[in-house]
Amino acid sequence: MxxxxxxxxxxxxxxxxxxxxxxxxxxxxxxxxxxxxxxxxxxxxxxxxxxxxxxxxxxxxxxxxxxxxxxxxxxxxxxxxxxxxxxxxxxxxxxxxxxxxxxxxxxxxxxxxxxxxxxxxxxxxxxxxxxxxxxxxxxxxxxxxxxxxxxxxxxxxxxxxxxxxxxxxxxxxxxxxxxxxxxxxxxxxxxxxxTERRASGRMDWTGAVLLGLGLTLLLGSIAQGTTLGWLSPKVVGGLLLAPVALGLWVRASLRNPQPLVDVRAMASRAIAPAFACGFAAGVVVLGGQGVTIAFLDAVPEKAGYGFGLPHWQIGLWIAVPALVSFCTAGVSAAVGRRLGYRTMLTLAFLLLAAGFGVKMVGHAVLPLWYAGHMISDAGVGLAISGLPTVISERSPRDRAATSTAVYYNLKEAGGSIAGAAAAAVFSGLLTESTQQPSLTAYLLLWGMCGIIALASAALIRLTPPHHLPAEQPAG
CATH class of the missing domain: 1.20.1250.20 (MFS general substrate transporter like domains)
Known part of the structure; x- marks a missing residue:
């Protein structure tokens, strides 16, 4: 009672x-x-x-x-x-x-x-x-x-x-x-x-060590790739050992009746697309932050592109679209209730894709480019608030925090990999006269983000329709 x-x-x-x-x-x-x-x-x-x-x-x-x-x-x-x-x-x-x-x-x-x-x-x-x-x-x-x-x-x-x-x-x-x-x-x-309802069982420390080791090797190697060099023994060794540790984690989790993360549940059609879209959101959202700042900072007279904004203005220009994300995230529950969460998340990734498309077309005109940035960030708010909702509701109630934690890690991993990819593209596509990243590098990265967003919009449709579960009577 x-x-x-x-x-x-x-x-x-x-x-x-x-x-x-x-x-x-x-x-x-x-x-x-x-x-x-x-x-x-x-x-x-x-x-x-x-x-x-x-x-x-x-x-x-x-x-x-x-x-x-x-x-x-x-x-x-x-x-x-x-x-x-x-x-x-x-x-x-x-x-x-x-x-x-x-x-x-x-x-x-x-x-x-x-x-x-x-x-x-x-x-x-x-x-x-x-x-x-x-x-x-x-x-x-x-x-x-x-x-x-x-x-x-x-x-x-x-x-x-x-x-x-x-x-x-x-x-x-x-x-x-x-x-x-x-x-x-x-x-x-x-x-x-x-907490009223707690999970049964005990902590899977073996799984925690293997998962932590695998993620540390993966993300640590990616973080050092641009400074040590991608062919550095430390980086190559870390990238080779990471899948081994993560594979051992999956194997141990499948054998454990009470694993740290339920790998079988993660792979089910009910929730796997949402996890994959969480990784994609990290690639598109977190990986694109440095690219945006670099483009706003680039001086057109020197680089041939960009807007040459002072550093103190860049923060303000980024803050306004972020506030758009804040607003759309705040109303996502109402939007999801009206449209359904599958439709809302589809819309979110379509907005992201459209925003990157506008940025590519309007890269030389600040108001047009900025409009694309605003459109993308409207999708960001819907995506990063809707995905945890779907993942937590598709998981057992006593594993909501664990499932959301996995989503968070996947999103962060996506951002790390995207950041490393952006650095590789920037270093590989240089303008000979200035030795700065070429305009093609920016257009390529925005195009890749747009394609990933479109793929995520299609992928989220594989999730079964998300109906509001019936509530249990209070008494």
Whole structure:
């Protein structure tokens, strides 16, 4: 009876559940966006070079590849509230270490401790799936996805100006640590609901080690490919060993009755297309960010293309389309309810494809190119909020956090591979007179992203129709 009462309260007062989770996801986006924007400042503060500074993003990225599925599964097993608190404690310690760090290795240690940042969204999705009915969880997931976009946009847009006004990046890093402390204090209050339905079984540590090893080898090798060279023994060795580790993980998971990730369920027609589209979304969305910034920064008189915007303007030009993503993510539950989630996701990827097409056609005219960017980001919001909803609902309720964590890792892996591919295209298609990437390189990358988006629109149609499940009577 107590479980039923608790569930009635959580459904009738969803804001009490959602508000703190939105704060945690906002922190996730804000810290990641801020550190990305501060990379040049941090590099100079730590007296290192650009190649070594690339490990600042790679360290947290690799840590997240391990932490996200582990924290998601532990949340399903032992309670999402508990793992949110553990994650925020690690983030707080890591943020403080980054603010104090006198050298790059110490800073990287802090970034590793911040790896659980990426588990904020999966753990929050698991909690709302446990506490709310289907309609409520759909609205909650759309708001959480919107909050992640808003946090990243705000962090990227404000970190640079705040650093300039405060006289350096240390002040901004200390502000991030203070925000982490405040979120940890919030997590320790009774405002965070306790998970009512927990998964049975125990943690699959063998699967966690093999999956973490495989992802670390894959993403770490990709991250170093552009600096060490793709034929470097370290890079080649990592790329060869990664599929071996991931293959051993699949084999161990199939033999384990209670695996970290249910590989058979992932391969089913009900959910496999959504996972594949999550990877594609990472390629298109995350992989295209650096390309967009580079094109806005390129000076037409020197490169023969681009718009030559000042650095402080680039952040603002990127922020507006990101706000469009925020808005479309926020209304995705309503759109999905009206159109159905398959149709909404099809529309999302068609908007992405159309946006890249407009950017290719209008690459010489800023208003037209920017219109294409806005169209693409409208699709981004619908895609990255709709996919976690479909994946979490197609998964067992007591594995919602784990399934969302797998989606998150696939999206991040797609972004890493796309970033490496973009760097390879840029280095391979140079203009002889300027030794800068040619216009053909940009058009090729935008065209590839458009094709991937069109393929995803077709792929998502393979998912069975997503009907609203019937709710169980409260009594």
């Amino acid at each position: 107590s479980t039923v009462v608790a569930r009635r309260v959580s459904v009738s007062l969803p804001s009490a559940l959602i508000a703190p989770l939105l704060v945690f996801v906002l922190l996730d986006g804000f810290i990641q966006g801020s550190v990305l924007s501060l990379l040049p400042v941090i590099r100079d503060t730590l007296h290192t070079d650009t190649a070594q500074a690339m490990w600042i993003t790679a360290a947290q990225f690799l840590s997240a590849a391990v932490c996200v599925p582990v924290f998601g599964r532990l949340g399903d097993l032992h309670g999402h509230r508990l793992m949110l608190r553990v994650a925020l404690a690690s983030i707080t310690l890591g943020s403080a270490l980054c603010a104090l760090a006198p050298t790059l290795p110490v800073f990287l240690a802090g970034r590793v401790l911040c790896g659980p940042l990426s588990s904020m969204l999966p753990l929050s999705v698991g909690l709302v799936r446990d506490q709310l009915d289907t309609a409520g969880s759909r609205r909650a997931v759309s708001l959480l996805a919107a909050a992640l976009i808003l946090g990243a946009t705000t962090g990227t847009a404000t970190a640079g100006p705040l650093s300039s006004l405060s006289g350096g990046g240390r002040t901004v890093l200390w502000n991030l640590a203070v925000l982490a402390v405040a979120c940890l204090a919030l997590a320790l209050t009774p405002l965070i609901a306790r």
